[in-house]
Amino acid sequence: MTLPEFFGCTFIAFGTPFAMFIFTIANDSIRIIILIAAAFFWLLSLLISSLLWFAVVPLREYLWFGVTFSVLFQEGFRYIVYRILRYTEHGLQLVTDNPRIIENKHILAYVSGLGFGVMSGMFALVNLLADIAGPATMGLTGGSEVFMLISSAQALAMILLHTFWSVIFFNAFDTKNYFHIVYVVCTHLFVSLITLLYVQEQYTAILLPTYILTLVTAAMAFKAAGGSKTSLTHFIKCQ
Known part of the structure; x- marks a missing residue:
């Protein structure tokens, strides 16, 4: 059962992001470069936060810190990515064969957000996936047998949220919508802090608000990207 569980949890967490990559990014080299660069900046943010945690000895025992x-x-690094992409737009226009990537600025936000999200999901799940690959696990360290399914679903939500957050975040700075900037930071902080409830195995208290926020944030990102009821209805009819 360990191998099917490994592949099942992997596809739950990364199946949708992989499909998003294949259908929207893989055919454009510039988008691939942006995605990898965004993932690298997420790693830098993790490195700096780790250095801070290591340096502040008295607060190491407090996970919330x-x-x-x-x-x-x-x-902060999401903002740095935003500034870099806006600064290099002219250069990107010279090297890309696809003018839409410059004309539609939301594409840059979407790609960089997916890069943030995939790297975040990998760091959250890769060690757990390695553990369930064998020889046998029914809940890690004696925990609930649904722990891996919950963790995979949470990783998927975080990947999608990072994608939506970047679309909202980039557009908020373009339009000076400070409410949306605060929304992104606060919801990111909230969703991250409630994962501390894993210790008490309060899985409903983690997943339910996370997926409600995912739906709300998806709607906000859709609207920020210029979507409307008319465009959504037209898209559904075309399908």
């Missing part, structure tokens, strides 16, 4: 500053550094 590490989580809070990790979120703040991630959002």
Whole structure:
């Protein structure tokens, strides 16, 4: 059962992001480069937050401290990615054969957000996936047998949220919508902090608000990207 569980949890967490990559990014080299660069910046945010956690010895035992500053550094590097992409737009226009990537600025936000999300999901899940590959696990360290399914679903939500957050975040700075900037930071902080409830195995208290926020954030990102009821209805009819 360990191998089917490994592949099942992997596809739950990364199946949708992989499909998004194949259908929207893989055919454009510039998008691939942006995605990899965004993933690298997420790694830098993790490195800096880890250095801070290591340096502040008295607060090492408090997980909320590490989580809070990790979120703040991630959002700081999201802003750095935003500034870099806006600064290099002219150069990207010269090297790309696809003008839509410049004309539609939301594409840059979407791609960089997916890069953030995939790297975040990999770090959250890769060690757990390695553990369930064998020889046998029914809940890690004596925990609930649904722990891996919950973790995979949570990783998927975080990947999607990072994608939506970047679309909202980039557009918020373009339009000076400070409410949306605060929304992104606060919801990111909230979703990250409630994962501390894993210790009490409060899985409903983690997944339910996370997926409600995912749906709300998806709707906000859709609207920020210029979507409307008319465009959504037209898209559904075309399908």
